[in-house]
Amino acid sequence: MIEIKNLHKSxxxxxxxxxxxxxxxxxxxxxxLVAIMGSSGSGKSTLLNILGMLDVLDEGSYTLDGVPIKNxxxxxxxQYRNKFLGFVFQSFNLINYKSxxxxxxxxxxxxxxxxxxxxxxxxxxxxxxxxREWADHLPSELSGGQKQRVAIARAMAAEPKxxxxxxxxxxxxxxxxxxxxxxxxxxxxxxxTILIVTHEPDIADMCKRIVHLKDGVIVEDKKITxxxxxxxx
Amino acid sequence: xxxxFDSNTWQEIFGSIGKNRTRTIITVIxxxxxxxxxxxxxxxxxxxxxxxxxxxxxxxxxxxxxxxQSTSMPYKGFKTGRQIQLKLKxxxxxxxxxxxxxxxxxxxxKGVFGGGPAQIIRGGKSGNYAVYGDxxxxxxxxxxxxxxxxxxxxxxxxxxxxxxxxxxxxxQKELFEIDENPIGNYIRIDNVFFQVVGVHKFTPGGGFESDxxxxxxxxxxxxxxxxxxxxxxxxxxxxxxADVIKVEENVKAILKAIHNVNPKDDRAIGxxxxxxxxxxIVGFAKGLTFMSLVVGIATIxxxxxxxxxxxxxxxxxxxxxxxxxxxxxxxxxxxxxLIILESVFLTMxxxxxxxxxxxxxxxxxxxxxxxxxxPYANPTVPIPYVLGALAIMVVLGTLIGLIPAQRAxxxxxxxxxxxx
Numbered sequence: 001m002i003e004i005k006n007l008h009k010s011x012x013x014x015x016x017x018x019x020x021x022x023x024x025x026x027x028x029x030x031x032x033l034v035a036i037m038g039s040s041g042s043g044k045s046t047l048l049n050i051l052g053m054l055d056v057l058d059e060g061s062y063t064l065d066g067v068p069i070k071n072x073x074x075x076x077x078x079q080y081r082n083k084f085l086g087f088v089f090q091s092f093n094l095i096n097y098k099s100x101x102x103x104x105x106x107x108x109x110x111x112x113x114x115x116x117x118x119x120x121x122x123x124x125x126x127x128x129x130x131x132r133e134w135a136d137h138l139p140s141e142l143s144g145g146q147k148q149r150v151a152i153a154r155a156m157a158a159e160p161k162x163x164x165x166x167x168x169x170x171x172x173x174x175x176x177x178x179x180x181x182x183x184x185x186x187x188x189x190x191x192x193t194i195l196i197v198t199h200e201p202d203i204a205d206m207c208k209r210i211v212h213l214k215d216g217v218i219v220e221d222k223k224i225t226x227x228x229x230x231x232x233x
Numbered sequence: 234x235x236x237x238f239d240s241n242t243w244q245e246i247f248g249s250i251g252k253n254r255t256r257t258i259i260t261v262i263x264x265x266x267x268x269x270x271x272x273x274x275x276x277x278x279x280x281x282x283x284x285x286x287x288x289x290x291x292x293x294x295x296x297x298x299x300x301x302q303s304t305s306m307p308y309k310g311f312k313t314g315r316q317i318q319l320k321l322k323x324x325x326x327x328x329x330x331x332x333x334x335x336x337x338x339x340x341x342x343k344g345v346f347g348g349g350p351a352q353i354i355r356g357g358k359s360g361n362y363a364v365y366g367d368x369x370x371x372x373x374x375x376x377x378x379x380x381x382x383x384x385x386x387x388x389x390x391x392x393x394x395x396x397x398x399x400x401x402x403x404x405q406k407e408l409f410e411i412d413e414n415p416i417g418n419y420i421r422i423d424n425v426f427f428q429v430v431g432v433h434k435f436t437p438g439g440g441f442e443s444d445x446x447x448x449x450x451x452x453x454x455x456x457x458x459x460x461x462x463x464x465x466x467x468x469x470x471x472x473x474x475a476d477v478i479k480v481e482e483n484v485k486a487i488l489k490a491i492h493n494v495n496p497k498d499d500r501a502i503g504x505x506x507x508x509x510x511x512x513x514i515v516g517f518a519k520g521l522t523f524m525s526l527v528v529g530i531a532t533i534x535x536x537x538x539x540x541x542x543x544x545x546x547x548x549x550x551x552x553x554x555x556x557x558x559x560x561x562x563x564x565x566x567x568x569x570x571l572i573i574l575e576s577v578f579l580t581m582x583x584x585x586x587x588x589x590x591x592x593x594x595x596x597x598x599x600x601x602x603x604x605x606x607x608p609y610a611n612p613t614v615p616i617p618y619v620l621g622a623l624a625i626m627v628v629l630g631t632l633i634g635l636i637p638a639q640r641a642x643x644x645x646x647x648x649x650x651x652x653x
Contacts, residue, residue, distance in 0.1 A: 054560060054647040074642075075564040082562020089650065093557045097252035109241055110562035158562070 271529025272591025366454025383431025556649020576634025
């Protein structure tokens with residue numbers, strides 16, 4: 001599903017150049033649930049941004065579902081993001097003046113899906129995350145865990161190839177975190193490919209594979225036995 | 234352009250401008266004020282223009298008056314200070330020599346330029362009023378409205394030097410009872426009986442005429458006051474396409490030649506050119522219209538800049554939201570059109586409201602000034618001006634929207650998302 005070869009990325013900070021990713025080779029199969037771990041500054045967020053086409057690589061290659069991702073202009077990148085990827089952010093990033101349902105329907109709007117169908121789909125995904133009754137509520141009326149579930153529903157609504165989650169539990173207490181992880185695991189069980197950036201070992205342990213990043217290189221890449229979050233909920 | 238008619242687009246726009254209602258309303262008021270000022274000013278200017286035109290409507294615009302005074306230069310053996318007297322035969326000479334003259338009316342008056350007014354008596358009532366000796370043609374130059382049942386002096390009156398007269402509204406009020414019809418009745422003008430054939434309605438239009446004037450046939454006037462061939466002054470109307478100022482010069486030159494006046498003597502023949510005065514007033518109204526256009530557009534511009542400013546702030550505030558939208562698949566084009574449409578939409582709403590409000594105020598002013606002696610009538614703003622203002626606003630709204638839109642697009646989604 002994801003194929004990364006010899007990925008380099010550096011940032012220019014004034015006259016200095018900061019080499020963040022120093023040759024990453026990494027691939028993800030369909031249906032995997034991968035945790036990308038590392039301390040801050042290890043390059044894990046940069047890797048996720050490149051995977052999410054929010055940032056461009058300097059060197060190397062990136063293939064997503066057989067499509068080489070290179071030389072994208074903003075418009076093409078936007079279309080690919082819309083087609084291939086679903087995003088979940090640490091700070092939820094829901095649009096605060098839109099109801100839960102409208103938030104979930106937003107990627108469908110950019111897919112030019114009709115209004116009726118959009119709403120039906122949005123409700124379906126809200127149902128999946130257990131927030132059907134909260135469809136008309138604004139984000140400000142939801143708890144943190146609920147917001148993140150709305151965000152996950154939004155990411156899933158576009159039916160992406162890969163779900164990218166950047167510290168999805170970073171702003172949540174542990175009980176809520178496990179609820180969210182339970183949801184993510186269920187989505188993964190349904191066959192979806194998911195990448196999670198996290199620095200919490202317990203969250204990483206709930207994935208099927210852990211990739212450790214340190215100073216811009218992969219220091220460890222291991223398959224693990226998944227701990228089900230449902231046992232904590 | 235299809236996205237313009239997509240209800241989804243509009244839903245997005247309503248959603249984003251609706252979230253900060255107070256700010257949106259205040260911003261809209263900025264542009265609303267601009268177009269309001271524009272509409273009210275240009276409508277008022279048009280109203281003044283109409284008002285002036287109304288005041289002059291009973292006078293031919295390209296008309297002039299000329300009279301004789303005393304000479305200020307010796308000429309052909311005549312001394313300085315000789316009083317010149319216009320004569321009836323001047324009429325045919327002027328008409329023959331100046332083809333631009335459409336109408337020429339010789340007129341006489343008693344009781345305006347020196348000399349006491351005529352004594353008018355009817356039964357026990359009496360008064361002193363100015364009496365004019367006129368030809369029917371003088372109504373072609375300055376329209377006289379005659380009340381129903383009556384008429385102005387006609388050619389038969391002139392030919393027969395009939396003793397008929399047209400009296401003014403005030404004369405009627407002062408000499409007749411309220412329920413009395415003056416037509417057919419007799420009054421005495423300087424002890425000669427005249428039959429009243431009409432009552433004229435006075436319309437203020439500058440000049441020395443008033444609502445008490447009495448008009449009698451020129452030929453009768455001549456007999457009554459023994460004026461012979463003398464003429465007080467000529468009222469002359471040129472053809473519409475003629476240059477009145479040129480005609481005025483020619484008339485004076487010819488009159489000087491006839492009456493042996495030094496061609497360089499500017500004092501001997503006096504004249505007054507209504508066309509020139511009218512043009513000056515029209516010029517004033519035009520200037521006013523132009524000024525209101527400039528002020529209005531400048532105010533609109535200020536308002537639109539306000540919208541641009543607010544949208545810039547709004548884009549800054551919405552950096553994260555726009556980043557999310559782009560992460561979810563909004564293309565730069567979609568983000569840009571969202572911001573520009575917001576700008577255009579706000580401008581248009583403000584514009585339409587401003588136009589409606591401005592039109593309301595104009596009609597109120599019109600109502601208040603109705604019946605007042607003030608040159609103001611039917612203040613309107615031509616539709617092309619209104620549409621033009623709207624078009625300008627759409628264009629300005631788009632242009633000003635481009636700035637925040639470009640800014641919104643220039644922020645990379647990753648930077649937008651990183652911003653906490």
